[in-house]
Amino acid sequence: MDKKRSVAFHTLGCKLNFSETSTLSRLMESEGFEKKEFDDLADVYVINTCSVTDNADKECRQLVRRIQRKSPESFVVITGCYAQLKPKEIASIPGVDLVLGAAEKFNIAQHINELAKGNDAKVCSCDIEAVSGFNASFSQNDRTRTFLKVQDGCDYTCSFCTIPMARGKSRSDSIANVVKHATQLAADGVKEIVLTGVNLGDFGKGPDGGRHEEDFFSLVQELDKVEGIERYRISSIEPNLLTNDIIAFVANSNKFMPHFHIPLQSGSNEILGLMRRRYRRELYAERVGLIKTLMPHCAIGVDVIVGFPGETDKHFQETFDFLHELDVSYLHVFTYSERDHTKALEIQPVIPIPVRNERNKTLRNLSYMKLQYFTQQQSGQTRKVLFEGFDKHGMMEGYTDNYIRVSTPYRGEWANQIIDWELR
Structure with missing residues (x-):
């Protein structure tokens, strides 16, 4: 390869992935690589994958095929959650040269420098139990809003979710480091920071899994004092970890925006139990009620899954009715898809795909109406x-x-x- 090599990135999935891709890009540039757009010709293509849905898996394969047609001599590197969960499967995709699991993704430059075209795909993965340490990441120069990763991994065991298997145990940066990053971003001209993590409200566990004498509420209080950052958003926070103190603080802060994204997943307590969620719908409604009492203008986004095993028409109607009555602003609707090694695979009955898709459509229509209503409420302000x-x-x-x-x-x-x- 030429001395001045080029690299292009593509990100699948969540805001956390975007922050990590941006950091990987800066690491590669510091090693002398020239950054290219993904549609351009490049020496190395890096795909940062997600594995929340089947679609993300399929999209990864499609991207590799596209690179093969366009630039068969280029190196293809796959990292992210899909790479950790199914490294051998990815390594078998024609055209893939390197698969980096959770522990190795931030050593990307070293691994790429050791690659040789024509060899079998190299797999650098490990048992997820061995993954420790925290790698700070943030997106920069990619968009006006910067995603700042402050937490990674998850200790929850939701029956539908593979993220603990892909990212390991819950662990966090320290408040001092997060404040340092925020201060640097402010000096670089960033106006808004979106705090991201896998289970953001669980902030406070150190890289070894031990507890800092810190928590998420303490973090937002300290970030509020950083000069130069004018806006913060909390990307997503579990309802059981969104405390009254946090809500009240946001209501009185000039920097933390009146905007919450709170996963619900189901409006049926029976389905929430099958999902192994750590709250019931009553607590969720209580959180939304407090937010709207203190901040009537606040936007509230909701994650919801349809077609989960065992979700009868009655359960789905419960979810629809609950969301219809709830004063929320928009929904992110996910169609349940089977994930290997999850407890949900043991639950019966399995919901037919056409029923799942129809339920998704119903809730997306509800989301459209919710957003229209919320926007109209703000008219004239x-x-x-x-x-x-x-x-x-x-x-x-x-x-x-x-x-x-x-x-x-x-x-x-x-x-x-x-x-x-x-x-x-």
Whole structure:
């Protein structure tokens, strides 16, 4: 390979993956690699995978085939959750040269430097129980909002989820390190930080799994003091870990935005039990009620899974009715898909795929109506919008503090600036 090598990245999945891809990109650039767009020709292609749904697995395979057609001599590296869960399966995909599991992804440059084209795919993985340590990550120069990873892994055992098997035990950065990263991002001109993690509310466990004398509430209090960062968002937080103290703090903060994303997964207590979730719908409704009492303008997003094994028409109707009555702003609807080595595979009956898809469609329609209603409620209000710097065919976009997307003709002087905006 030439001395000045090039690398291109593609990310599948969550905000956490985006933060890690950005960090991997900077690591590669520090090793002398030139960063390219994924559609360009590059010497190395890195795909950071997700394994929450079957679609992410399929998309990974499609991307490898696309690279093979476009640039068969390039190296293809697969990392992320799918790589940790099914390294041998990925290594067997024609065109894949290197598979990096959870413990090795941040050693990517060293592994790439040792590659030779034509050899069998090299697998660098390990037992997930051996994964420890915390690798701080943040996205930078990719978008106006920066994703800052503060926690990784999960100690929960939800019956549908493979993430603990893919990312290991819950572990966190220290508050001091997070504040240091936030201060550096502020110096680089970042206006908004989105705090990310696998189980964000569980913040406080050290790299070895032991407990710091710190928790998520302490973290948000310290970040609120950082000069230069004007906005924070909490990407997703379990309802049982979203305490009244955190809600009240956000309500009184000028920096933490009135916007929560709270996974529900089902509005049926029976299904929540089968899912091995750590709360019931009553607690969820209580959290939403407190948020809306303190912040009537707050946006609330909800994750929900449809078609989980055992979910009868009655259970689904419970979920629909619960969400219909709940004062939330939008839904992220996931169709259940079977994942190897999960307890959900033992639950009967299995819901037919067409029924799953129909339920997904029903909830997506409900989400559309919820978002329309929430947006109309804000009409006539003046809210602060942080505009992104991208020129999209003469237009630019931004988000209000309470996460309503705004579009307007492009004005360069508004890029990465917070503007008072009357919603209509």
